[in-house]
Amino acid sequence: MRMNNFLLLPIIIPFFFGMILMFGQKNLKYQRTFALLGIGLALVSAIALLIKVKNDGIQKVTFGDWPVPYGITMVSDMVSALLVTTTLLITLFVVWYGFGSITKERERFFYYPGIMFILTGVNGAFTTGDIFNLFVFFEVLLMSSYLLIVLGGEKQQLMGSIKYILINVISSALFVITVAFLYSVVGTLNMADIAVKIGEIDQPGIVTVIAVLFLMVFGLKAAIFPLYFWLPTSYAAAPIPVLTLFGALLTKVGIYAITRTYTLFFVYDLSYTHDLLMALAIATIIAGCIGALAYFDVKLIIIYNIVIAVGVILFGVSQMNETALKGAMFYLIHDMLIKAALFMLIGIVIYITGTSDLRKMGGLMKKYPALGWFYLIAAFGLAGIPPLSGFVGKLLIVQGGFEAGSMWSSIFILASSLLVLLSVIRIFLYAFWGEEKETKGTVDKKVYTTLFVPTVLLVLITVAYGVGTEWLTPFMDDAAKLLNDPSIYIDAVMKED
Amino acid sequence: MKTNDVILQFTAKIVFFIIFFFSIHIFMAGHYTPGGGFVGGLLTSSAIVLLVLAFDLKTVRTVLPFNYTYLTATGLLLALSTAAFPMFLGEPFFTHFFDYFDLPLLGKQSLHTAMLFDGGVYLVVVGVTMTIIQTIGEDE
Numbered sequence: 001m002r003m004n005n006f007l008l009l010p011i012i013i014p015f016f017f018g019m020i021l022m023f024g025q026k027n028l029k030y031q032r033t034f035a036l037l038g039i040g041l042a043l044v045s046a047i048a049l050l051i052k053v054k055n056d057g058i059q060k061v062t063f064g065d066w067p068v069p070y071g072i073t074m075v076s077d078m079v080s081a082l083l084v085t086t087t088l089l090i091t092l093f094v095v096w097y098g099f100g101s102i103t104k105e106r107e108r109f110f111y112y113p114g115i116m117f118i119l120t121g122v123n124g125a126f127t128t129g130d131i132f133n134l135f136v137f138f139e140v141l142l143m144s145s146y147l148l149i150v151l152g153g154e155k156q157q158l159m160g161s162i163k164y165i166l167i168n169v170i171s172s173a174l175f176v177i178t179v180a181f182l183y184s185v186v187g188t189l190n191m192a193d194i195a196v197k198i199g200e201i202d203q204p205g206i207v208t209v210i211a212v213l214f215l216m217v218f219g220l221k222a223a224i225f226p227l228y229f230w231l232p233t234s235y236a237a238a239p240i241p242v243l244t245l246f247g248a249l250l251t252k253v254g255i256y257a258i259t260r261t262y263t264l265f266f267v268y269d270l271s272y273t274h275d276l277l278m279a280l281a282i283a284t285i286i287a288g289c290i291g292a293l294a295y296f297d298v299k300l301i302i303i304y305n306i307v308i309a310v311g312v313i314l315f316g317v318s319q320m321n322e323t324a325l326k327g328a329m330f331y332l333i334h335d336m337l338i339k340a341a342l343f344m345l346i347g348i349v350i351y352i353t354g355t356s357d358l359r360k361m362g363g364l365m366k367k368y369p370a371l372g373w374f375y376l377i378a379a380f381g382l383a384g385i386p387p388l389s390g391f392v393g394k395l396l397i398v399q400g401g402f403e404a405g406s407m408w409s410s411i412f413i414l415a416s417s418l419l420v421l422l423s424v425i426r427i428f429l430y431a432f433w434g435e436e437k438e439t440k441g442t443v444d445k446k447v448y449t450t451l452f453v454p455t456v457l458l459v460l461i462t463v464a465y466g467v468g469t470e471w472l473t474p475f476m477d478d479a480a481k482l483l484n485d486p487s488i489y490i491d492a493v494m495k496e497d
Numbered sequence: 498m499k500t501n502d503v504i505l506q507f508t509a510k511i512v513f514f515i516i517f518f519f520s521i522h523i524f525m526a527g528h529y530t531p532g533g534g535f536v537g538g539l540l541t542s543s544a545i546v547l548l549v550l551a552f553d554l555k556t557v558r559t560v561l562p563f564n565y566t567y568l569t570a571t572g573l574l575l576a577l578s579t580a581a582f583p584m585f586l587g588e589p590f591f592t593h594f595f596d597y598f599d600l601p602l603l604g605k606q607s608l609h610t611a612m613l614f615d616g617g618v619y620l621v622v623v624g625v626t627m628t629i630i631q632t633i634g635e636d637e
Contacts, residue, residue, distance in 0.1 A: 004589070005584040005589060005590050008584075008590050012577070012581060012590075015573075015577060016574075016577060019570050019573045019574050019577065020570070020574075022566055022567070022569065022570035022573075023567060023570060025566075061589050061590060062589060063589060063590055063591035063592075064589065064590075064591040064592050064593060065588060065589050065592045074590075
C-alpha cells in the first residue's frame with residue numbers, strides 16, 4: 001500500500017488554492033476567506049505529517065511509480081517536516097496581519113495567489129529529494145516572490161525589485177550550471193543517490209569545486225557574506241507583510257539547501273568545505289552586526305539581523321556534529337518565528353508613527369504599553385535570553401562548537417549575541433522610551449487590532465517555543481541525527497517499498 | 498495616415514487557421530515524437546499574435562473574448578487534477594494510465610491520461626503568453 005502521497009498535501013493544497021484564487025480577484029471577501037482556508041488546511045496536514053514522520057520515520061513518494069533513482073522522489077524527513085510546518089504557521093499569521101496592512105489594490109491584484117504559490121515553492125523546496133527538482137521549486141518560489149516584491153509599483157519597490165530579480169536570475173543560472181556539473185560527475189539527480197555516488201567515485205577535488213559552487217548559489221539566496229549585498233535594499237522596498245514573509249522564509253530556504261547539501265553530499269573533505277563555511281558564517285555575522293548597528297531605519301536593523309542569524313545557523317552546520325546540528329535546527333525554527341514576529345512588530349510601529357526612522361520616533365510606551373512590552377519580549381527572544389526561544393539553539397550551537405574544537409569562534413558567537421541585543425534594544429530605547437513625538441497619520445483602532453492580535457499570538461508562540469524546549473527536543477533530536485548521519489536519509493530513500 | 502493593410506489582414510485570417518491547426522497537430526504529435534503542450538501552446542499564441550498584428554488588440558479581443566488569466570488558472574487546475582487523481586486510487590502522484598481504444602475513423606489509438614496534463618500545459622502557455630503580450634501591447 002503506497003498511501004505515502006500524504007506528504008505532498010502541504011505542497012498541493014496551497015497550489016490548488018492559488019489556482020482557484022486566480023478566479024474572482026476583485027472579490028476581497030472570497031480572496032481572504034479562501035486564502036486563510038487554504039493555509040489552514042495545509043497547516044493541519046503539515047502537523048499531521050510531522051506526527052507521522054515522528055512515529056513512522058522518513059516518508060517518501062516517487063512520482064509516477066518509477067523506481068527510485070530514476071523517478072522524482074519527494075522525501076519528508078524530520079528536518080523538512082519541521083520547516084514545512086513552521087512555514088505554514090508563519091504564513092497564517094502574516095496573511096491575517098496583512099488584512100490590516102496590505103493595501104486593497106494589492107489584495108485585488110493577485111496578492112493571495114502570489115502567497116499561495118510562494119508557499120508551494122517553499123514547501124516543495126523543503127520536501128524534494130531531487131536536486132533538479134529543488135531548482136524547479138526554487139523557481140516557483142522566486143517567480144511568486146517577483147510578483148510580491150513588485151506588486152504596488154512604488155518607485156522604491158521598482159528599484160529594489162530590479163536588483164532582486166537580477167541577482168536571482170544570475171544565481172538561478174549558476175544553479176543549473178552547478179547541477180549540470182554535478183550530474184556530469186555522478187550521473188544522477190536523486191539526492192540520496194548522489195550522496196552514494198559521491199562516496200563511490202572518490203574524486204575529492206572536483207566534488208569540492210562543486211561544493212563551493214553550491215555554496216555560491218545557495219549563499220546568494222541565503223545571504224551569506226559577501227553575497228548578502230542585495231538583500232537589505234531589496235527587502236526594505238517590500239510592504240511589511242511581504243517583507244515578513246521574505247525575511248522569515250526565503251533566506252531560510254537557502255540555509256536549508258546549504259544544510260542539506262553540506263550534510264548529505266559534501267562530507268568527505270570537511271577540512272576544506274566546512275572550514276570555508278565556518279569562515280564565511282563568521283564573516284556574515286560580523287557584516288550583519290555592523291549593518292544592524294549602523295542604521296537608524298527600523299526595517300534595515302531587523303533585516304541586518306536576518307544576516308546575523310544566517311551566520312549563526314550556518315556556523316552550527318559547519319561544526320558537523322550532532323550537538324551543533326541540533327542547535328542549528330533549534331535556531332533555524334526559532335529564527336523563522338522570531339523574525340516574523342519582529343517584522344510584524346516594527347510594522348505596527350511604522351504604522352503608528354508613519355516613519356521608519358528611529359530618530360523621529362519616541363515615547364510610544366505611554367500610549368501603547370502592550371506593544372512595547374511584547375516588543376521587548378521578542379527582542380530578548382532574538383538575543384537568546386533564557387528561557388526565551390533563542391537560548392537553547394545558541395547554547396547547543398556553541399556547545400557543539402566547543403566539542404568540535406572551534407573555541408574562539410564559539411566565544412565570538414556568544415559575544416555577537418550582545419551586539420544583536422544592543423541593535424534591537426536601540427529600537428526599544430528610541431521608539432518606546434523618551435519624549436513623545438508628534439506622529440503623522442491617525443491610528444485606526446480597528447486596523448491596529450488587526451495588526452496587533454496576530455503579532456501578539458506569534459510572540460506568544462515564540463515564548464512557548466522557548467519554554468517548551470523539553471517537548472520539542474525529541475523532534476530536534478531526530479532531525480539532528482539525520483543530518484549528522486547521511487546514511488539514515490540514504491537508506492530511507494533507496495530502500496524498496 | 499491610415500495604412501492600407503488589406504493584404505495583411507486577408508492573409509492573416511487564413512494563416513491563422515493554418516498555424517492553429519498545425520499547433521493542434523504538434524500537440525497531438527507530442528505523444529511519441531517531438532512536440533506537445535508547450536510548443537503547441539506557443540504556436541497557438543503566435544497565431545493569435547499574428548491576428549493582433551494584422552488587426553489590433555480590441556478587435557482580437559472581441560473575436561476571442563477569453564480572460565487569459567482564467568485560461569491559465571484552468572490549465573493549471575487541469576494539470577494538477579490529472580496529476581493528483583491517482584492519489585485517490587492509492588497510486589503515487591503523477592502516475593499515468595493508458596490503454597488502446599478503437600475509435601471511429603481513426604482506428605486503433607492509444608489514449609493516455611498524460612495528454613490531459615499536456616492539455617493543461619497548453620492552456621497555461623497560451624494564457625501566460627497572451628497575458629504578457631496583451632499587457633505589454635496595451636502599455637502606450
